[in-house]
Amino acid sequence: MTSPLIWAYLISVGVLLMTAAHAAILAHGSDHARNSTAFALACLGFAGYQLCCALQYSAPDEASALAIHRWFNLFSIAIVPLMAFAARSFDRRQRSPQWFGGLLAMAVLLVADNFTSPYGYRFHTLDPDQLLTLPWGEQIRLVRGQPGIVYRAMRLVSLCVLVYALNVALSRIRTRDRLSGFVIWLGLGTMLLTLLLSSMSDSGVFALPYLGGFGFVVLAASFSLVVKREMVAHERLEKRITRALAKESLNRRRADALTEQILHQDLLTGLPNRNAFLASLERLIAQNGSEGTRLVVMLFDIDHLGAVKGTHGLAISDALLLQASRRLRSRIRDNDLLARSPGDGFSLVGNLIRTDAGVSVFCDKIRQSLTETMQVGELHFRLNASAGVAVFPDDALTAAELLAAAELALHDAKRAGSGLLRHFHPAMKESLRQRIGLESALREALDRQEFFLCYQPQVCADSGRTVGMEALLRWRHPEYGLIPPVHFIPLAEAGGQIGRIGAWVIDQACAQLAAWRQAGHAQLYVAVNISPVQLIDPGLEHVLLKAVAAHGIQPGELELEITESVLIEDPDRMVERFLALRELGFRLSIDDFGSGYSSLSYLRVLPVQAFKLDRSFVDGLCQDATSFEICASTIALARKLKLDVVAEGVETEEQAHRLRELGCPVFQGYLYSAPLEAEAAGLYLAQASGPALDAPIPPGLGPAGALR
Known part of the structure; x- marks a missing residue:
C-alpha cells in the first residue's frame, strides 16, 4: 500500500x-455524555467507512473488491442513522424520536x-x-454499475440527514467563536459536496473515489478544537469557582461567627440573650x-415603652433600654445573671440567696433601680x-x-395593672388554664347554642305594671356549667x-x-346591653335595623x-355614635x-331618654346619708x-x-x-297584673339560683 490515496484513507x-x-x-462523567457518545459512534462509523474504502481500492482482484464493497455498503448505511443520532443529540428542540426509529428500521x-x-x-448491474x-x-479498484431505486432513495435520505445536521449546526454555532464555526461549516460543506460528487459518480456522470469520509474528518477535527476550547474554558471556570468557594467559605465562617453572636448575645445591650440565659440558668440551678x-428568677417588662417608641422614636427607646441594662448591671453581684428578654424587658437571676x-x-x-428617672x-x-x-x-x-413560672407571674402582673410585681403561685397556672379553656370554648359557644337570654322585669314604681324587660346574656357550658357574664x-x-x-342577643331580644x-x-319594651366594642362598630346600625325589621x-x-x-x-366620638343611634x-x-x-357633664348633649341608677347607691340607700343624698340628687x-330613671338592684321593701x-x-x-x-x-308577664307582683316564680329561677 504505497498509494498516496490509500495512505490518506x-x-x-x-x-x-x-x-x-x-x-x-469526554463522555465519561461529563454533563454532555449523550452528545459525546453520539459523536464517538459517528466517528467509529466513518472510520469503518474509510477503512473499507482503502481496502476496496487496494484489492488485488474484482472478487475481493466486491466482497469488501458489501462491508463498505454496510458502513455507508450505518453512518446515516449515526449522523442523525449525533445531530439529534445536539438539537435543542428535541424532535420526536419516531422519525429516528423509522430511519433505524430502514437501515436494517x-x-x-x-x-x-x-x-x-x-x-x-456492474460495469465491466x-x-x-x-x-x-x-489505478484503484472502484466498484461501479447501474444504481437501483433503493440506493437512490438512500442517497435522498442521506441528503436530508445532512441538511438536518447543517440546521442543528447553524443553531449551535456561537458567533463569538468564529474559528470553531468556520471549521464546522467547512466539514459539513465538504460532506455535502462529496455526497453530491459520489451520487454523480454512481450515476455514471464521471468516476471518482468516495470522499465523503474526509469531510467528516474535518468535522471531527473541529470537534477536537471545540472540545479543547471548552476544556480550557472549563478549567478557567473551575479556577473561578474555586476562588468563589474560598471567598464563600470565608464569608460563611464570618456569618457563623455572627450567627453565634446573635444566638447567644443581644446586639443592642451586649447582654446574653434568652438562649444563653437558659444555658446559664441550668448551671446555676445545679450550683x-x-x-x-x-x-430567684425575675422577669420584667418596662411598661409603656411602646408608647415611647411611637412618640419619640426607636432611637430613644433603644437608649432607654441600654441605660436600663447598664443600671441593672451596676446593681447586681458578680455571681448574678442578667440577660435581655424578647420585647421590652430583661431576665435576671439572683444567685445563692439564703433566706426569704x-x-x-x-x-x-432591682425594681427601685428601674423606677428612678x-x-x-x-x-x-x-x-x-x-415583674414576675x-x-x-x-x-x-x-x-x-x-422560667415558665416566672412568665406566669409576669403575665398576672401585667394583667393586673402597671408597675406591679407578682410572685408565682400554683393557682396562677390553673387560672390561666381556665382562661385559655374559656377563650377556646367561647369561639364555639354560639354555634353550639350554649348561650341563652334571661329577662328581668322593670316595673312602674306607682302602679306595679311591668313596663320593660332587660335581656341578660347567659352561658351554660357543658363542662363548666353556668358562667357569669363578668367572666x-x-x-x-x-x-x-x-x-x-x-x-345574636339583639336578634333574640x-x-x-x-x-x-x-x-x-x-x-x-326590651332593653339590651351594648358593649363598648359594639358601640364603635360602624356595622351596629345595620344589625339593629335588620333585627327590628325582621321581627316587625x-x-x-x-x-x-x-x-x-x-x-x-x-x-x-361616643356622642356622635349616640346621636347616630338616636336619629x-x-x-x-x-x-x-x-x-x-363624666356623666353629669355629658347629660346636656347626650340624646338619651333614661339612665339606670347604679346598684351600689341603692344598696346604701337605707344605711348611710351619702348614698341617700346621691340618689335624691340624681333622681x-x-x-x-x-x-326616666330606673333604679337597679331593688331588693327590699x-x-x-x-x-x-x-x-x-x-x-x-x-x-x-x-x-x-x-x-x-x-x-x-301573664301572671303579673297591676300591683299584684307576688306571683310565684318558677322553681330554680329564684334569687338563690340566678345570676345578676
Whole structure:
C-alpha cells in the first residue's frame, strides 16, 4: 500500500479513531455524555467507512473488491442513522424520536438487502471495467454499475440527514467563536459536496473515489478544537469557582461567627440573650441545688415603652433600654445573671440567696433601680416595670419550669395593672388554664347554642305594671356549667367574638319582644346591653335595623343600655355614635349611672331618654346619708332634665319605699323578680297584673339560683 490515496484513507481512519476515543473519554462523567457518545459512534462509523474504502481500492482482484464493497455498503448505511443520532443529540428542540426509529428500521432493511443482493444494495448491474486510473497514474479498484431505486432513495435520505445536521449546526454555532464555526461549516460543506460528487459518480456522470469520509474528518477535527476550547474554558471556570468557594467559605465562617453572636448575645445591650440565659440558668440551678440555697428568677417588662417608641422614636427607646441594662448591671453581684428578654424587658437571676428576706431585698432593689428617672439628651423619663418572680427550689426545679413560672407571674402582673410585681403561685397556672379553656370554648359557644337570654322585669314604681324587660346574656357550658357574664364578656371583647354574640342577643331580644306583643303585652319594651366594642362598630346600625325589621317591631321599642365608662376614652366620638343611634329612633339609656367620671357633664348633649341608677347607691340607700343624698340628687336631676330613671338592684321593701318618696319612676331588682328564662318570663308577664307582683316564680329561677 504505497498509494498516496490509500495512505490518506488510512490516516483519516486513525484520526477518526482517536477522535472517537477522545469523545468517549469526554463522555465519561461529563454533563454532555449523550452528545459525546453520539459523536464517538459517528466517528467509529466513518472510520469503518474509510477503512473499507482503502481496502476496496487496494484489492488485488474484482472478487475481493466486491466482497469488501458489501462491508463498505454496510458502513455507508450505518453512518446515516449515526449522523442523525449525533445531530439529534445536539438539537435543542428535541424532535420526536419516531422519525429516528423509522430511519433505524430502514437501515436494517437495507443491510439485509445488501448481503442478499448479488452486488450489494447499491447496484443491480456492474460495469465491466472496475479499474480507475487517477490523474497521477495510480489505478484503484472502484466498484461501479447501474444504481437501483433503493440506493437512490438512500442517497435522498442521506441528503436530508445532512441538511438536518447543517440546521442543528447553524443553531449551535456561537458567533463569538468564529474559528470553531468556520471549521464546522467547512466539514459539513465538504460532506455535502462529496455526497453530491459520489451520487454523480454512481450515476455514471464521471468516476471518482468516495470522499465523503474526509469531510467528516474535518468535522471531527473541529470537534477536537471545540472540545479543547471548552476544556480550557472549563478549567478557567473551575479556577473561578474555586476562588468563589474560598471567598464563600470565608464569608460563611464570618456569618457563623455572627450567627453565634446573635444566638447567644443581644446586639443592642451586649447582654446574653434568652438562649444563653437558659444555658446559664441550668448551671446555676445545679450550683444552688448542691449548696442548698435559693435562686430567684425575675422577669420584667418596662411598661409603656411602646408608647415611647411611637412618640419619640426607636432611637430613644433603644437608649432607654441600654441605660436600663447598664443600671441593672451596676446593681447586681458578680455571681448574678442578667440577660435581655424578647420585647421590652430583661431576665435576671439572683444567685445563692439564703433566706426569704434576701429574696425580698433582691426584688425591691432591682425594681427601685428601674423606677428612678432616666435621661436621654434633654428628655427625662420615669418608667415603671411589671415583674414576675419565681424561686428555686420552692416554685420549680428545672430551668424550663422555673422560667415558665416566672412568665406566669409576669403575665398576672401585667394583667393586673402597671408597675406591679407578682410572685408565682400554683393557682396562677390553673387560672390561666381556665382562661385559655374559656377563650377556646367561647369561639364555639354560639354555634353550639350554649348561650341563652334571661329577662328581668322593670316595673312602674306607682302602679306595679311591668313596663320593660332587660335581656341578660347567659352561658351554660357543658363542662363548666353556668358562667357569669363578668367572666366571659371581657374575653369575647378581647377575642373579637363580641360582635357576633351581640348581634345574636339583639336578634333574640327582638324576636322575644315580638312574641310577647302577639301574646297581648303591647305596652312593653326590651332593653339590651351594648358593649363598648359594639358601640364603635360602624356595622351596629345595620344589625339593629335588620333585627327590628325582621321581627316587625319599632326602633323605639328597643332600648340600648350603654355603660357610661365609654365616655371616658373618646367622649366626642361616643356622642356622635349616640346621636347616630338616636336619629334611627332607638331608645338610649346610660347604664350604671354615677359610677363613672363624666356623666353629669355629658347629660346636656347626650340624646338619651333614661339612665339606670347604679346598684351600689341603692344598696346604701337605707344605711348611710351619702348614698341617700346621691340618689335624691340624681333622681331630682333626671326629673328636671325630663329623663326616666330606673333604679337597679331593688331588693327590699324599704328600698322601694324610699325610692318612691324620692320620685324614682321605675324599679328593677330581686324584690320583683330574678332574671328569668324566656318561658318563665312569659309566665311572669301573664301572671303579673297591676300591683299584684307576688306571683310565684318558677322553681330554680329564684334569687338563690340566678345570676345578676
